[in-house]
Amino acid sequence: MSASHAPTELSSTPPDRNGTASPLEALGSGAGPVRVLRPRRAAPADAVRPTRAEVNLAHLRHNLRVLERALNGVKRPQIWGVLKADAYGHGAPAVARTLERAGIPGLGVALLEEAIELRDAGIRLPILVMGGYYGPRREGFEEIIARDLVPVVYDAGQIERLANVVRLEQRDRVGVHLKVDTGMGRLGATSSELEAVFAMLAKHPEVRLDGLMTHLACADADDLGVTIEQMRRFEEIEQRAKSFGLTPRVRHASNSAAMLRLPAAWLDIVRPGVALFGISPRAGLAPDLKPVIRVRSEVVALRTIAKGDSIGYGHTWQASRESVVATVPMGYADGLSRQLSNRGAALVRGQRAPIAGAVSMDLTMLDVTDVPGARVGDEVVFLGTQDGPLGRATISVEEIAALTGTIAWEVLTSISRRVPRFYREP
Ligand SMILES: Cc1ncc(COP(=O)(O)O)c(C=O)c1O
Structure with a gap:
C-alpha cells in the first residue's frame, strides 16, 4: 500500500x-x-466509503x-x-x-x-x-x-x-x-x-x-x-x-x-x-496483458419501486415492471461517466446489472431486479472482473470507452483522486 x-x-x-x-x-x-x-x-x-480502486x-x-x-x-x-x-x-x-x-x-x-x-x-x-x-x-x-x-x-x-x-x-x-x-x-x-x-x-x-x-x-x-x-x-x-x-x-x-x-x-x-x-492499444496486439486496476464499491441502499415509477435526476428511467433498485456510492465525480446513464452496467453477485437513471455526482442506481439475492453490502464492480454466487463477469476499460465515445487512456485517467487506491500484492 x-x-x-x-x-x-x-x-x-x-x-x-x-x-x-x-x-x-x-x-x-x-x-x-x-x-x-x-x-x-x-x-x-x-x-x-466502500468505493475504491484496487491496483494489482x-x-x-x-x-x-x-x-x-x-x-x-x-x-x-x-x-x-x-x-x-x-x-x-x-x-x-x-x-x-x-x-x-x-x-x-x-x-x-x-x-x-x-x-x-x-x-x-x-x-x-x-x-x-x-x-x-x-x-x-x-x-x-x-x-x-x-x-x-x-x-x-x-x-x-x-x-x-x-x-x-x-x-x-x-x-x-x-x-x-x-x-x-x-x-x-x-x-x-x-x-x-x-x-x-x-x-x-x-x-x-x-x-x-x-x-x-x-x-x-x-x-x-x-x-x-x-x-x-x-x-x-x-x-x-x-x-x-x-x-x-x-x-x-x-x-x-x-x-x-x-x-x-x-x-x-x-x-x-x-x-x-x-x-x-494491461490495455492493448489496438485489439489483439498483446493478448497476454492483464488489466491492473479494478474499481469497486458496495450497495448502500435498496428499494422496491412500483411499475411506472421513475428515478434519478430528470426521471430518465421508468420502471417497466415492479423493480428492485440498488444505490451505489460512486458517481461522475469519481470518474463514472454520466454518459453511462441508462447505458452502462455494473457487476453485482457476479452478474451484470444495468445502470438505471442518470449517474449523479456521488451516487448511481442499478436495476437489480434480475439479480436474485441482491442486498445491502453486496460488492459492486464498475470496472474489472467479479466472481460471485451467480457467476463471473467482467467490465473492461475498452467496453466503457466504446460506450462513452472515448479511448481507454481517458477512462483510466478519469478515475478521480476521490477514489482511494488500494494496492494488492497477491
Ligand atoms: C511522449 C509520450 N511517449 C509515450 C507515451 C505513451 O503512450 P501509450 O500510453 O500509448 O503507450 C505518451 C503518452 O501519450 C507520450 O505522450
Missing part, C-alpha cells in the same frame, strides 16, 4: 527523506524556495515481462515506463516503486511536478520529463538539476536558459533529450527550428545532447504509413544532428502501439504507457 499520499499542500521545497535540507537549499541558489503544488488523493486510511501490482509486473518478451529482436531496446497523469490513474509512487524493483531502467512523466512526486517517494531511476515545461523562471531548471531529472527540451531558448542555470549552479553538465516534431504537430522542434537548436547545443557544452526523441501520431492506426514516414524523418534529423557534431547516445520514438507493432521504431528506448496497465 502506498504511504505517500500526502494531502494537498503548497509547500516549499520539501526536506529529503532524512528530514535535512533539500539539495536545492543546500546549493543556496538564491532563488528562494520552489513552490510546488503537490497532488492530493484520498489516502486509504481516510476511506470510509503482480499484474503490473506481469505486463512488464510481457513487454520485455515482445522485444525479441537482435538488439533489445530499454523499456522506460510512462507514468504520467498519476501513472494513468493507478497511483504513480506505488507503480514506480514496483517497476523499479522489477528492474525497469527508466521512467517518463509529463510534468516536472510529477517527477518531483516520484523523487519525493524515493524513486532513484532516471526520470524523463516529457512535457518539456519548466516555467518562465530559473526554478524549474534548478529543480531538474537538484533532483537529477532528465529534461526534454524542444527549442533553442530552453537550451540557453538551462545552460545559464548550469553555470550559475556551478554544475558540470546536464544531459537533455531533444524532442523533434516529425508529424505529430504538437511539441518538438520543427524542421525549420532545428538549425537554431543544433547551433545552440553546439555552442553550450554545459547542455549535453543525451537523447533524441519524437512522438508518433498514428501508431495504432490501421495503416502504418504515417508512422513509417515519421520514422524516416526522424532518421533524417539524426543525420542533420551529426553534421553539427551532435551524436545522442539514445534515440526513442515508440509508444505502446509502435513497440508492439513496428520493430523499426524500437531504436534504443521504447516508452510504453497504456500497455503496462
Whole structure:
C-alpha cells in the first residue's frame, strides 16, 4: 500500500527523506524556495466509503515481462515506463516503486511536478520529463538539476536558459533529450527550428545532447504509413544532428502501439504507457496483458419501486415492471461517466446489472431486479472482473470507452483522486 499520499499542500521545497535540507537549499541558489503544488488523493486510511480502486501490482509486473518478451529482436531496446497523469490513474509512487524493483531502467512523466512526486517517494531511476515545461523562471531548471531529472527540451531558448542555470549552479553538465516534431504537430522542434537548436547545443557544452526523441501520431492506426514516414524523418534529423557534431547516445520514438507493432521504431528506448496497465492499444496486439486496476464499491441502499415509477435526476428511467433498485456510492465525480446513464452496467453477485437513471455526482442506481439475492453490502464492480454466487463477469476499460465515445487512456485517467487506491500484492 502506498504511504505517500500526502494531502494537498503548497509547500516549499520539501526536506529529503532524512528530514535535512533539500539539495536545492543546500546549493543556496538564491532563488528562494520552489513552490510546488503537490497532488492530493484520498489516502486509504481516510476511506470510509466502500468505493475504491484496487491496483494489482503482480499484474503490473506481469505486463512488464510481457513487454520485455515482445522485444525479441537482435538488439533489445530499454523499456522506460510512462507514468504520467498519476501513472494513468493507478497511483504513480506505488507503480514506480514496483517497476523499479522489477528492474525497469527508466521512467517518463509529463510534468516536472510529477517527477518531483516520484523523487519525493524515493524513486532513484532516471526520470524523463516529457512535457518539456519548466516555467518562465530559473526554478524549474534548478529543480531538474537538484533532483537529477532528465529534461526534454524542444527549442533553442530552453537550451540557453538551462545552460545559464548550469553555470550559475556551478554544475558540470546536464544531459537533455531533444524532442523533434516529425508529424505529430504538437511539441518538438520543427524542421525549420532545428538549425537554431543544433547551433545552440553546439555552442553550450554545459547542455549535453543525451537523447533524441519524437512522438508518433498514428501508431495504432490501421495503416502504418504515417508512422513509417515519421520514422524516416526522424532518421533524417539524426543525420542533420551529426553534421553539427551532435551524436545522442539514445534515440526513442515508440509508444505502446509502435513497440508492439513496428520493430523499426524500437531504436534504443521504447516508452510504453497504456500497455503496462494491461490495455492493448489496438485489439489483439498483446493478448497476454492483464488489466491492473479494478474499481469497486458496495450497495448502500435498496428499494422496491412500483411499475411506472421513475428515478434519478430528470426521471430518465421508468420502471417497466415492479423493480428492485440498488444505490451505489460512486458517481461522475469519481470518474463514472454520466454518459453511462441508462447505458452502462455494473457487476453485482457476479452478474451484470444495468445502470438505471442518470449517474449523479456521488451516487448511481442499478436495476437489480434480475439479480436474485441482491442486498445491502453486496460488492459492486464498475470496472474489472467479479466472481460471485451467480457467476463471473467482467467490465473492461475498452467496453466503457466504446460506450462513452472515448479511448481507454481517458477512462483510466478519469478515475478521480476521490477514489482511494488500494494496492494488492497477491
Ligand atoms: C511522449 C509520450 N511517449 C509515450 C507515451 C505513451 O503512450 P501509450 O500510453 O500509448 O503507450 C505518451 C503518452 O501519450 C507520450 O505522450
